[in-house]
Amino acid sequence: MKTIRVVAAVIKAVKEDGRTMIFATQRGYGEFKGGWEFPGGKIEAGETPQEALKREIMEELDTEVAVGEWIETVEYDYPGFHLSMDCFWCEIVKGDLVLKEHEAARWLTREELADVEWLPADVAVAKEIAGDMTPAE
Numbered sequence: 001m002k003t004i005r006v007v008a009a010v011i012k013a014v015k016e017d018g019r020t021m022i023f024a025t026q027r028g029y030g031e032f033k034g035g036w037e038f039p040g041g042k043i044e045a046g047e048t049p050q051e052a053l054k055r056e057i058m059e060e061l062d063t064e065v066a067v068g069e070w071i072e073t074v075e076y077d078y079p080g081f082h083l084s085m086d087c088f089w090c091e092i093v094k095g096d097l098v099l100k101e102h103e104a105a106r107w108l109t110r111e112e113l114a115d116v117e118w119l120p121a122d123v124a125v126a127k128e129i130a131g132d133m134t135p136a137e
């Protein structure tokens with residue numbers, strides 16, 4: 001089966017009340033339209049995952065991110081292809097997260113991470129991230 005190598009940004013921000021929020025986007029086109037994901041895309045030849053991620057977030061959201069720690073690499077079999085997806089913590093350096101390709105976006109608290117319809121490959125990542133975040137007091 002064909003393998004698609006993708007990189008995804010788990011963009012976090014600390015809000016005024018001290019809570020950490022995660023940015024989730026809803027796909028606006030294609031096979032998975034309507035599903036929720038972490039923004040990102042396919043790694044092109046010659047790119048490091050970090051370079052691909054910075055490029056994709058600039059293209060999709062008009063925003064510069066700093067790519068931080070690697071979280072995990074998701075390996076998932078879709079009916080037509082195998083997905084290998086590197087997930088990284090990211091923070092916004094500059095920009096307003098303009099939705100150029102996505103249908104919608106939400107900032108989610110740890111508790112809200114279970115509230116959106118994640119793409120099949122993302123369900124486990126969302127759980128893992130919730131486990132890494134500090135619960136609300």
Ligand SMILES: Nc1nc2c([nH]c(=O)n2[C@H]2C[C@H](O)[C@@H](COP(=O)(O)OP(=O)(O)OP(=O)(O)O)O2)c(=O)[nH]1
Pocket residue numbers: 004006007008032036037038039040041042043056083085119120121122
């Ligand atoms: N970006 C992203 N893609 C994901 C996630 N979960 C998941 O299953 N995918 C799948 C959907 C797509 O089949 C593939 C990513 O492709 P993409 O369409 O975002 O990549 P791209 O921007 O380079 O796309 P394109 O120019 O070829 O349309 O990975 C996720 O959290 N983020």
